[in-house]
Amino acid sequence: MKRADTDVAELAELLDGACVVARQAGAVVMDIYQNQAYETYAKDDESPVTSADYAANQVIIDGLTALDKTIPILSEEGSHLSLDERQQWSRYWLIDPIDGTQEFIAGSGDFGIVIALVEQSQPGQHLPVLGVIYWPATATLYCAQRGQGAVKISAAGTERLQVRQFSQPEQEAITIAMSRRQPPARVLQRMSAARSYTTVATGSCSLKACLVAEGSADCFLRVGPTGEWDTAAAEVIVGEAGGRIVDEYFQPLSYNRETSLGNPNFIVLGDAKVPWQQVFTHHLG
Structure with missing residues (x-):
């Protein structure tokens, strides 16, 4: 197998693992959400964070570490290393345990579990190469690997994602x-x-x-x-x-x-x- 093929296969394996982890975190979050068993706190910037964010964060960190313990993890809800240290990373996971904490608190169900893998494309420049967004309230998973397409997985099945194509791009609503x-x-x-x-x-x-x-x-x-x-x-x-x-x-x-x-x-x-x-x-x- 050529090196490029190996890289594609390795990323595909990491993507599959990240999808499993996102679902696991989503299950934990939904249990907390449905039972309203959480505490709410204020961050330094006065934005809200909950004990559900922290619970999901731990599930994701544990799951991604089990996939490959050599890949650093940068989380919204974690401590952040200095830029000098971060720029040495050849790849890292970038996560938001609950994107939409305000929606979680409001009870709308419109929140997601977000996991990305970012790789160094050249010195000093990093590029996301894997993306997973899980919508636990609807059990819908969106995922993609750079160069390999994007899919949506839901109760209706698996479908390839494509933005809407305009027939009249200069005048349609x-x-x-x-x-x-x-x-x-x-x-x-x-x-x-x-x-x-x-x-x-x-x-x-x-x-x-x-x-x-x-x-x-x-x-x-x-x-x-x-x-x-x-x-x-x-x-x-x-x-x-x-x-x-x-x-x-x-x-x-x-x-x-x-x-x-x-x-x-x-x-x-x-x-x-x-x-x-x-x-x-x-x-x-």
Whole structure:
């Protein structure tokens, strides 16, 4: 077997393992969610975190360590090493034990378990190569391996993911995924009045990105604080489905290059035939 084939097979094995781990974490989270048996705390930035986040975090860390104990794990809910130390990693897991903690607390069910594998593509640059997003409330799994496509696994079976293809990309109505808790006007005011729009609402960043990947929405705009763990898995899944994730200046996102692990404002885009820079006409800052 050639080296490239070996790499593909190794990544496929890690992806399969990560999918199992995501389901295991999801089962733990759903048990806590359904029994309302959790505590809520405030982080330093005043965002909420729960004992369910910590429980899922431990399940994921234990599971990924069992897959390969040599791969470091960077979690939203863990301690973060310095940039100098992190940049020495050739690959690492990047996880968000519960993406959408506010939705978990609110009881909407719109939260996900997020696992990505990030590899060093060249010195100082890292690229997500595996993505897993599990929606435990619906038992739906989205996963992808860079260069190998993306799939959705649910009670309906397994289907290949592809962003919606426009027949008239310069004039068809665009469906925007947005938060249940955000007034639609806050998003629509940043978009061209020359187009018409519909909206579909769900919770976490990762799940909205999955809506774009499966073609249920065409784009998703996020303005405000997020972390690299919010986009890494989605970037692989959306990319393999034919879309992309970019910052507000339509530049690629970066990973493990800054002291801070925060993201810029970003946009998840579907069909590449749509003139997106004409759609997002207003600066997002």
